[in-house]
Structure formats: structure tokens, C-alpha cells
Amino acid sequence: MTLPDPADQADNPVGGVRTTSTVSAPTARAAWSITFLVMILQTVNFADKAVLGIVARPLSEDLGLSNADIGLLGSVFYVLFVITGLAGGFIADRVRIVWVLLGMALLWSLVQIPVLLVGTFTALIISRVLLGAAEGPAGALNNVAVFGWFPKSKRGLPSAVVTSGTSLSKILVAPALTVIVAAYGWKAAFWTLMIVGLVWAAVWLVVGKDGPYSVNSARERAKAGSAGKVERVGFLRIAALPTFWGGVLGMFALYGMVAVILTWLPSYFEQGLGLSRVNSGLLFALPSVTGMASMLLVSFLTDRLVGRGMTVRISRGMVSVVALFVCGGMLAALPLVDSAWLAVFLVVAGYGVGVASYPLMNVTVAHVSPERQVASTLGVFTALFSTSGILAPWLTGRLVDAATTPAEGYTTAFQIFGVVAIIGAVVMALTVNPERDRARIAAIDPLACADSSADDKY
Template sequence: MTVTNGPNRAGKSEVEMTEATHPVGTRTARTAWSITFLVMILQTVNFADKAVLGIVARPLSEDLGLSNADIGLLGSTFYVLFVVTGLLGGFIADRVKIVWILLAMALLWSLVQIPILLVGTFGALIVSRVLLGAAEGPASSLANVAVFGWFPKSKRGLPSAVVTSGSSLAKILMAPALTLVVAAYGWKSAFFTMMVVGVVWAAVWLVVGKDGPYSVNTARERAKAADTDRVKRVSILRIAALPTFWGGVLGMFAIYGMVAVILTWLPSYFEQGLGYSRVNSGLLFALPSVTSMAAMLLSSYVTDRLAGRGTTVRVSRGLVSAVALFVCGACLAAIPYATSSWIAVVLVVTGYGVGVATFPLMFVAVTHISPERQVASTLGVFVALFQTSGILAPWLTGHLVDAASSPIDGYTTAFQIFGVVAIAGAVVMFLTVDPERDRARVAAIDPLTNADGEAEDEELLAVARDEDSGRGPEGL
């Protein structure tokens, strides 16, 4: 079959024409969204595991006699192996079915809670958080890879936003529930609850999880069947040297540091800094996630529509991300000047919500420059690099709080620092992110990139249509 990638007379690419004239069947669409929502629940568990430390920070410090710097250290140690396994996970997912990797991660998340339940000392917490970070390192990138296997490139923004909104649901639904559990049964009960939830998700995934027709495994297997030369890889160093990649890393480095601080310190900021009660602080913890979920879904839906109408990826994903990151930074930088606790809450809620909307947009932008058969490794390296800010940010915040004349001064100083860094990151992203330009550069290195990423869509859609008739990819 001969397929061209150039625009037709109407100005639409062959990919757009293919998607318009060969829609995926309703059965495949239902399966795609079912898998998407199940993976979203996995992300909810993932971020609830991170957020649980913020929920138990105050009772934990009182019970074990820990300082703010100790709590910050617990938050930072989570990211020590988190980055390493995040790098490795993507390369493994290029070669192993994503369904098995997600299953293994969910089970590991549950097992590593056991040291806390059996011992409950500061040392056990350190060990458990390090192991949990190692198990969760590849989660964000591989969750998106699993869902991208069910959607063509131009329609991945909204599914990615749905998956990423699991981080918001963790604080909207799980955090208040865990706060009440801790208030009734003590801080260990939060870790026990997360262990049980992880096991339940794994059991469901074992039954219904499967790869999609656009998955990395499908692309690799078809490439091997068609031509052995098509499985050669573009060096990840060459991809990482592209401005879209490294500029995106710098911008997302700024926003992820803020996310790590929010997960570790926000309830404490509300309680120690703004004077809210412990239960109310836990409930207020959900507010930033309401705005982030709304911002992610709305921005991704709108940018998917723009992409479908021919708007460049630079505009629909890159520039929108840069603007969102700038607004986030401005809100955080203004927190020290808030004249009341409610203004401070609004600035945190708005800044966090708008900033987090950059995640699904940049995931789509980075996968656009990657050969389809290397999406997992490319996204894994991208995510692992920007998540390194999580190693420093929680500890730095705890240190600032301990060193300040009052807790609120320490918290507001930390927020202001992250706000300025976010503004700088937004400027870098504005100047560097251009997926179309960098995809052309990758195609010059490996001319088969276009075949993997675009021209194969017609055949992949045929796979999806076969599934509708019962002949497509099988589940577990």
C-alpha cells in the first residue's frame, strides 16, 4: 500500500482524511474509553499514594516527634529512585506489553506499604517511601502510553487529560476520605487503605486490561512483519537534544516541583500557615484539584478540536502550555502579598489548577516528535527528567519553614520561589517548543518516522475495525 503524508488540495493531511473517512467502530471506541477511565483510576491511586504523606504529616510528626525538615525529607526520598525507574520503565515498555507492566506496578504499590504497617517508625517510613517511589516512577508516562494505544495522535489530548485528572481525583475524593479515616483510626490506617485499593485495582485490570490498536507493541510487531529495517531506533540522545524535548523538560521541571510541594505540604500550610483546623485543612486539600481537573479537561478538549481543524501542534499544545505555566507562576509569586487567608487559598487553587493543565498538553507534544515505536521510552525519559524537581522541592520547603520566623513566612517564601521558577520555565517553553519542526528533524534522521507516526494510521484503523468484528487485539 502506498500512502503519502502531504496535504491534499483541501489543505488536510492524509492522516486527517484517513481519520475522517475511516472512523473507529463504536465497540472499539467504548473499549478505548473504558480502558482510559480504568487507567485514570490507577492514576488516582498513584497520586493518593503521594498525597497520603501530606494528609498524615501533622499527626505523624506529633506521634514520632518529627520536625518539618524530617517531613520534607520523607517527601523528597520518595523521588530518589522514582526518577531512576521512570527512566528505565519507558525502555522496558518499548519491549514488554503495557498491560503487564501496569499490573505489576499496582501490586508493588500495595506491597511496599507493609513496612509502615508492621513497624511504623521513621526508618520504616523512609524505606517504604523510597520503595514506593521506585514502584511509581514510570506510572505517569506509562499510563499515558497505555491510553495513547487506543487513540490516533490528533485525538490524544482529551484522553491524556482524563488520565492525568486522576491526580485531581486523588485529592478531590481520596484525600477527604483518607482525612476522615485518619481522624477516626490513626495515621497508619491511611497506608492500609491505599494497600487495599491497589490490590482491588490490580484484580480488575487483570480481567479487562489490554493493548490498543495504536499501541507501541502493535507498531513494533507490524514493523517487524513488514520490514526488518523499520525497527531501527532513533537515539534517545538525539531526540532529547531537540528544543521541544529539553525546553519542555525545563518548563515541566518548574511545575512538577510545585506539584510535589502541594502533595507534601498543602494541608500543613492550611493548618500551620493559615490557621484552619486539621479536618478542614484536609478537606481544603481537594480545592486545587477541582480547578486543575476542570482546566485539564477543558484545555485538552479545546486543543484537540484545534488540532482537528489544522492548528499547528506548536500553537495547540506548546503555546497554550506556556501561557498556562506563566499564569501559574504569577499566582504563586503573588501569595506573599495576599491580605487574607481566602485570597491566599484562591491564589494557590488557581495557580495549581492552571499549571497542572500543562501536563497532558506537553505529553502529546513530546509524543508527536517521537517515532511511534519509541513513544514509551521517549515519554518515560521526558517525565523522569522533569520529575527530578520532586527530589529537592519538598525538602527545601520544609527547610524554609523551619528557618523562617513563622510557618506562614516559610510557606509563602517557598511558593514565591516556585512561582518565579515557573515564570522562567514558561518563557523557555514559549521559545523552544515546536513539535512540527522537531518531528521533521527526527524524520531526517529516520525517514521511517513518518511511516510509523502518520502513514500507518490507515492500517492501524483497520486493526481497530477488525476488533469490532471480533478479529482484533485480544485482552489478557
């Protein structure tokens, strides 16, 4: 198996003649092995977020916490999450991604210690803030690590596989943690996640490595082709592109809903719909089943569409718009239904359809960025839309406390996030156009966009 040599493209201006020489490529097994290992890291990453939803009820009973207190624990996670997400991408532009991922995994395992040693509300606040700081860059940089193993036109499915780790955390890990909490108490969930994170870090230390399309490889090619000078585009120029800020607003709308699902869904099933605690924990996985299926299927299909010549705007951007619009419509309709199981269906299906837009928008935004700046671009992109996670869980807790019944509070919150998602979809439809915006970057500095592989042309 061979792949086009990315170095052959670095010396050709955009639109110029591309060479066809090839070099020996890593085997598909190596590329997909790294992809699945990073997917496991993403699974641990989101399990750390989802654990709060699993332990919310026993935690509140043990420590005497209100719904607003639980919501605050969900929100404080995102305070430093956003800041480190912004910084992490710029660091990864300059440091090998393999070491960045290792450092993150070690940090977010060790910051569980305050909860395990003290177990008070204050310790929980400190631990969640530190955990958010350690995990801030993960969503973007996990994708960057995998992008290094695939040319641009083949990145949709690998990105979906990595992102599906968010679903696996609730399909496989959440039910297991639910059983562990029922048997050994809520602290046992934090012990489990710390140990799993440390095991992953040990494995990654042995087998983790950068791919031929990685940011590090692009940087080396740029240095070799420009006498040590690495051409870069000012980040504010990238951030000013409609595809970038329109994508931020659309994903901002979706991420608020995701943060609420992670923090409150088991409580909604138990308090709002009257299901048992164990069943609520097990049903926590249902939205992730639909989410994982839709991400893999839609990303696979859009890769095929791209391969057949369809534009990125249609195959990635507009498909994301439709997914977000359908998600918003289902959530907005939640207060209109009386059946508990119909309410479960709307939440499960709405979440599943909506999250299909995540891997697609990662690939879309990466498309407009110079290859050497993909890490910082996706890092800032993710950090900005993740700010909705600061407000959404806390707001939901306040709405539940203020409502006549918990069910009324939860459905009102979901309706609000549904309407916001619809607005986000409209904004994305009007702004996302990666071909146009990549041409604008190429007009600023053709060399900055000339380091892609032959598959860069969709």
C-alpha cells in the same frame, strides 16, 4: 465505527500518499473503558503521594518529627522514582504495556508493608523510597497505555482524563483518607491504599489490553514491513530536540510546585493560615477541582483546534506556556496578600491553571517521537522533570523551620516556585516547536516516522 488502519500508513514515506482503507475498530466504549480504568490507576498513584500531606501533622506528633523530617520523607520518594522512570519507558518499548501497568500496581501496593508492620521513621523512609521506585514510570506509561487506543490528533482529551486522576486523588480520596485518619489513626490510610491498589490490579488482570495504536502494535507493523528489522532513532537525537529539553525545563518548574502541594498544602492551611486540621484536609481537594476542570476543558478545546488545522506548537505548546506563566504569577504574588482566603484562592487557582499544561506537553513530546519509541521518550521526559520533586519538599521544610513564622516560610517557598515557573514558561516559549522537531526526526529516518495513523497529520 471504523478507524484508519495504521498498517496502511507504515509503508508510506512521510509526505507520501496515504491510503484510505479501514478496518473494524474497537468500539468507543472499549477505548474509553480502558481510559477510565487507567485514570483510576493514576488516582491511586497520586493518592500514594498525597497521603503524606494528609498524615503529616499526626505523624510528626506521634513520632516527634520536625518539618525538615517531613520534607525529607516527601523528597526521598523521588530518589529512585527518577531512575525507574528512566528505565521503565525503555522496558515498555519492548514489553506489552498491559503487563507493565499490572506489575507497577502490585509493587506499589506491597511496598506499604514496612510502614504497616513497623511504623517507625526508618520504615517510613524505606517504604517511601520503594514506593517511589514502583511508581516512577507510572505517569508516562499510563498515558502510553491510553495513547494506544486513540490516533494522535485525538489524544489530548484522553490524556487529560488520565491526568485528572491526580485531581481525583485529592477531590475524592484525600477527604476520605482525612476522615479515616481522624477515626483510626495515620496507619489506616496506608492500609486503605494498599487494598485499593490490589483490587485495581485484580480488575486489570481480567480486562486490561493493548489498543490498536499501541507501541506493541507499532512494533508488530514495523516488523512485518521491514523483514523483522525495527527502525529506531537514537534516543540522544530525540533528547537533543528543543521541544524535548525545553519541555523538560518547563515541567521541571511546575513539578516542584506540585510536589510541594502534595506534601505541604494541608500543613500550610493549618500552620500557615490557622485553619482546623479537618478543614485543612478537606481544602486539600480544592486545587484539584480547578486543576481537573482546566485539564479537561483545555485539552478538549485544543483537540478541536488541532482538528481544524491549528499547529501543535500553538494549540498544545503555547497554551501550555500561558498556563505555566499564569500559575507562576499567582504563586509569586502570594507573599503580597494579607487575607487568608485570598491566599487560598491564589494557591487553588494557580495550581489549577498550571497543571493544564501536563497532558498537553505529554501529547506535544509524544508528537516528536517515533511511535515505537513513545514509551521510552515519555518515560525519560517524565523522569527528568520529576527530579524537581527530590529537592522541592525538603527545601520547603527547611524554609519553614528557618522562618520566623510557619506562614512566612510557606509563602516564601511558594514565591520561589512561582518565579521558577515563570522562567520555565519563558524557556518553553522559546524552544517548543513539535512540527519543526518531528521534521528533524523524519530527516534522520523517514521510516521511523511513517508508522503513524492517518490522523498523525495535525
